Amino acid sequence: MQNDSGKNPQEEQNSKAQNTYQPKEVESAYYKFCEEAGYFEINGNQGIQKAGKRFCIMLPPPNVTGSLHIGHALNHTLIDIIVRYKRMDGFKTLWQPGLDHAGIATQNVVEKQLLAQGIKKEELGREKFIQKVWEWKEKSGGMILNQMRKLGSSPAWSRARFTMDTGLQNAVKEAFVKLYDEGLIIQGKYMVNWCTHDGALSDVEVEYKENKGKLYYLRYFLKDSKDCVVVATTRPETYFGDSAVMVNPSDSRFSHLVGKKVILPLLNREIPIIADSHVDMEFGTGAVKVTPAHDTNDYEVGKRHNLEQIVVFDKYGILNENAGEFAGIERLEAREQIIKRLESLGFVEKIEDYQNKTGHCYRCGNIVEPYISKQWFLKKEAAQKAIAKINANESNFFPAQWKNNYNAWMRELRDWCISRQLWWGHRIPVFYCDSCGGQFASVESPKVCKHCGSEAVRQDSDVLDTWFSSALWPFSTLGFGNGKWGEGEVWQTTDLEEFYPNSLLITGFDILFFWVARMLMMGEHFLSKLPYPDIYLHALVRDEFGNKMSKSKGNIVDPLEKIEEYSADVLRFTLAILCAQGRDVKLVPNQLEISKNFTNKLYNACNFLLLNEKKFPNLSELKGIKTPLGKYLAQLLSQNITEVRGYLESYRFNDGASTLYRFLWGEFCDWGIELNKADKDSIVELGAIFKEAMKLLHPFMPFISDYLWHKLDGSTLEQSGSIMVQEYPNFAYQDTENFATFELILDSIVSIRRAKATIDLANQKIAKAYVNARIPESMRELFVRYVCKLAKVESLEIVEAKIPNCIVDITEKLETYLPTAEIDLAPIIARLSKQAQKTQKEIDKLEGMLKNEKFLANAPKNVLETNQQALEEQRQKLAKITKELEALRG
Structure with a gap:
């Protein structure tokens, strides 16, 4: 392979920089070679594959609208480490890449582009709009996959999937129809989380945020009386939908009013006063309004008391005719106008500041409303077998405590609202007949009604929640939907037989319920096996102070900028060494510098070795290790191989990185090379050991390890191929006495x-x-x-x-003892004595300040702490000097 200069990557490096490591050129050239050589594909390591060893891991499919952020960088680094390790260890390895169509986000992107041109999607119509989305996807979507290459990710690119690919669309249809036919997918009018911009949302798509709002106390006058009941509400615009006023049956303040009626202000509509134990007697006045069509709890109360469901605004949040004179106004905009009107007529008792949590759409940030809507739901019963198998330990969580979180959430599981009011996505494969009124689900698009044969057939206009297709990812990418049902109704394809269940899932803990729980449910339901034996949930990447990264805080770290500044190897190693199980990653800038210095240390060690020999054999090619230093370093290598393998097998990435750092920097580059001064005959063995160590390092730092291995090997990529398809070290050596x-x-x-x-x-x-x-x-x-x-x-x-x-x-x-007879100790004792005197003066000064009552009364707390710390340091310094003087004086 040649690059633009006409030279192969190795020759280019040798001619360009003999004394300094140039990561940009190395990383781009080596990655291009490995991808073009097919090393990332499932048979890329065919020369070292071992019979019966299979490894499969799925890339959590990033949104087609997305770009590489630091969370992706961590996730992809950890996956790539384990993939490169397994590939080198002889496994037939599939790292499945791909993209999620991201229904809401993608539709929003294209809608905004069209609006900038003065075009509304409705003017185009559904088919032409979807065509525009596909055009955008082909041109701009999937940028993140190319950015992954910069990080050194090594998935099987030829197998990249998109959740709207034909094959995956087939999988979604098959899954939906089977669940529908089993009665697990149902349609009904239920209360759902509703975003006036993005439509229906599932529970996990609602983000709750602290809200500084108001608590409005409204007077509802009793029928035929001047007396009133005061109710407290945070959403006065919903009072038009009130069906009752509710009190607690144990609340003696209101027991005489139960059964009576009040008149709704402005509307003059009568509603009853009811008693229900749901009421919190400490909230507001103890009396609350009941709006069954616009509050989740009121919805349940309404069903218990057979109350009317009165909808007061439409799907866009616009108040309707039930709101009287306020019809046509957006519900939040109307709030102030409604309160002013009620105040002017004496219906407002008081208004207080009130802090509570309100739900927001995870996509657009709009305040979410409880809203009764006709939607499709997947019944919670579909998850029961997966829950049982998790608790039978058929899948293991890393860290283990996430199993408790999973169970806690699944105990409160509700039916999953899977329909979305969008055009972009998997259209629900349900068909209606306008002739007979029949309804049926079908994988194929029917031309006639299956019930009556009429051609008056139309498809449901909604699409499925994006997470529905993502829940099928562990097997839809392996051919589910494009094969056949076999015995026991298990889908059969070659890839499924080979790679399902997958071997491992690595993803962020924040999508445990969005994605992980749903994949477990779907995998078990359709294939009778959980999709993963091991589930590793990593934490968030935070800034150096432990703060969550956000644009508003200005503390976002762009991984592409860090790769440009430091290199992919440096960023990868930094993320790995900081990623301890169950702990957030605090991205300290100093750690990037440490990792950069580590690459320089390795580069200089390689150059030192090459000063003595032109090239080095592989460790397996040595006819025994003969020098004492070679034996010592070989045993250290053997120990570190065992440790690193153990850490990788248990997903302790930070311990693996720390072990490599300690061994390569401290034990080999510092001590090993220095010890070589006393044993020049060991240089060939040192070079062979260092080459083997580069293979050990490779999953963490793929580029510099490959580059240095070739330098020491005296070969080019074309001649010997990449280190990534060399066997992972499995070397054992021991000489206890040595x-x-x-x-x-x-x-x-x-x-x-x-x-x-x-x-x-x-x-x-x-x-x-x-x-x-x-x-x-x-x-x-x-x-x-x-x-x-x-x-x-x-x-x-x-x-x-x-x-x-x-x-x-x-x-x-x-x-150890150094005789003092031939050493003139007088000047040394004099110097130390002078230091002791100076230190004592500083101690006296600090003690004086800290005993001064005026200073103690006026000095800021941080100044006092600084002085106290300084005093302790000086005392320790004096103790050390004193000990040295005592030793010198005998």
Whole structure:
């Protein structure tokens, strides 16, 4: 493969930047090569696939209107880590990509574009409008899928699906018709959540927000009396639909009024006073109005007391003829006018400020109204088997506590309103006959009525809730709807047999009820199995202070900007290392810098290795590991492979990233390369170990790991292919005595360096040092050689007792002694004594301030805390200096 310069990606990198890593060029070139080579597809790793190993994961389909935000970046990073790991581990792997048609959002986008041209959708008609939506989708939709490539996501792009694809439309029709025929989908007039802009909403599509409103106390006069009952309401515009006034049967204040009637202001309509235990005697006056057509609780009360349902505004929120003189006014705009009119006639007792929570449409933000409307519903009984199987642990939640949240919500489950008053979406496959009045559901569009044969057949005008088609995603993408029903009414296709149930779901906790619960229900109902054995719910990405990101706060982090600034590898590794199960991700800018420094560390380590050898073999190609340092690092690699594998299998992504960081930066790049100074013969083994470590790192940082692996391999992508289709490390090595000796070597070097630092000889070579440690006789020569070289000691003696007249440093494993006989300690003691005096003066000053009553009375709290902290730091500093002086003076 060649890029625009005529060179292959590896040659381009070698010629462009020998000394600095250029992530932009590497990432674009390597991604293009891997995609074109077909590595992301289900057989992209065919050379290392192992019989019977299958892995399938679905991309939570982003909205076709969407663009990559930081939540997507986290989700896609975690999925890609596990996918690349499984692919390298020999699994036939399907990461299924795709887009959701996003009914409300997409229709709004296209409607706005048309309105900007002075065109209303009604002027076009349904068919032409839908055509315009498809045109928009082909031109502008799906931008997010290309943005995923920037992040390094590796789904099977050739299999990308769209929830309005023909195959998926077939799946939706099949699912609907089967549920309809089973009596689980019903139509009826029910109270629903209603947005005057977007129509019917399900319960989970309503967002409740704090609202600073008013509580209006209205006088309802008793029939044929000057006495009145005062009722409190937050929505006076609905009083035109009142069917009763209600009191609690236990409320003695009103017991004498039950059964009497009041007259509605302005309308002069009589309504009864009823008693019902639903009333909260502490709210308002204890008497409330009952509006069965416009309040969820009143709707239930109305059914119990056989009250009239009076609708006072239409689907657009415009008051109708039942509102008398206010007919034709939008319900919220009418509120102030209604109150002014009632006040002028003496019907308002008082108005108070009142704070409550009001429902808002999750899409447009409009205040949601309870509204009686004829809709289609999926009965809650459809979910019962899925609930039972979850509680039989047939699916596991990570973190485990989400199972409790799932059960809590499912216990309160209501019938799901699945119809939406839109044009864009899956049109409900129900047909009506205008001749016989019959109704039936059909996958195919019928030309005649199945009941009477008439051609006067029309289809329901509503579409299905977007979440209905998304609930089928784990199997609609695998051919459900395009195959056949087999024995036991299980849908049969090759892909379903191979990849259903899926292996894992990774998604945000915030769509547990929108999406996850519904997929569990649909998967179990149609295929008799839950779609996922494991469900990993990650938390939100917040800013560095823990605040939720929002445009209004100005704290939005654009992942594409961070990729441009740092690289995809840096962003991915940062998100992974911060993503602990059950905790929000606080995106601290400093962590991005740390991850960037990590890539530089790896790059420099690779360059160091290449200073000594032109290329390195794979670890499996070595004929045994022979050098002591090679054996030590091989055992460290072996341990870290076991740890990282364990963390990936249990979805502890942050622990996996932390382990890799510790091993590669600290154990290999710092210690391993430094220890090589004492054993130059180990360089080939170090290079082979580092190459293997790049495979271990690859799922987290796919680009730099691939690039460095090829540099060390001395090959190009075309010659050896990508690291992503190399086998994931499964290397085991152990040499207990050698390993323990190196652990003591490291401890000794640190201890001697620390002791030298106390006498200002940190970077100087000293003549003699002693180590009190248990070193096997066979390892002593090795031990002395490494410690002398790296701790800068001419002579090292291993002892079994304390040596007098020495600077002493103690660790958990050993003690080191530096003899003071040949060291002039006078200037060192003088320097430390001067430091002690200076520190004591600072302590005296701070103590004086903190004992001063005037200062304590007037100083701000934060100043007092700062001074108290400073005092504690100075005391600790003095204690350390004192300890060093005592050691020097003997």
